[in-house]
Amino acid sequence: MALKPQARNVLDSLKNPSRQEMKDALAKINMTIEELEPLLKNPSGKPYYRKLLYKSEDVELLVMNWSDLECAPHDxxxxxxxxxxxxxxxxxxxxEVKNSKLPKEIFKEYHHQGRLFFAPKKGVHKMQGNGTEGLVTLHLYSPPISGMKVYDLEKCAACVVSDDCGAWWPDEQRQKLKDIKLKKEA
Incomplete structure (x- = not known):
């Protein structure tokens, strides 16, 4: 599926966009689950399947459909x-992440169909569907994600992953760009 010309024009116009400009762009492109459904595939044992819809130097747009697994905490x-x-x-x-310590969950929130929520720079979170119906999400990031850090709370470790890895501990060694040992909270 190619993006509609209107959506491509909106995304092409984004140059180092602000938080508000990105939110406005998502509203303008107005993509629906029905339009994107042909692109969705089985996550095959992963928390989600993702499909890149658009990428420029300044932004990337992805659609994700979720399994019943939660992703790993990540930035x-x-x-x-x-x-x-x-x-x-x-x-x-x-x-919350302090220095080289293990991330500590501070709260959880539920976002229902139609809701938008912000993912701040260096903010650490994890997501999952609530299990009652299929979760499908549309993501607009600036700049395109690179250097994502994924956390394994049981191993007390983190790693920076390659751009083709999702928010889970990498299956392939080549996807693990940097290992990071964390300290437990005292």
Whole structure:
């Protein structure tokens, strides 16, 4: 599926966009779950399947459909962005990270169909569907995500993953760009 010309024009116009400009762009492109459904595939044992819809030097747009698995706590590198819940309900767990310590969950929130929520630069979170219906989300990030850090709370470790890895511990060694040992809270 190619993006509609109107959506491509909106995204092409984004140059180092602000938080508000990105939110406005998502509203203008007005993509629906029905339009995107042909692109969705089985996540095959992963928390989600993702499909890149658009990428420029300044932004990237992805659609994700979720399994019943939660993703790992992660940040978005030096990117920030908006997540639009197109179908289902997302449970979003937000973490606090201090220095080289293990992330600590500080709250969780539910985002229902139609809701948008912001993912701040260096903010750590994890997501999952609430299990009652399929979760489908549309993500707009700026700049395109690179240097994402994924956390494994059981191993007390983190790693920076390659751009082709999602928010889970990498299956392939080549996807693990940097290992990071964390300290437990005292």
């Amino acid at each position: 978005h590198g030096d990117s920030h962005g908006w997540i639009h819940v197109l179908g289902g309900t997302s449970i979003n767990y937000v973490y």
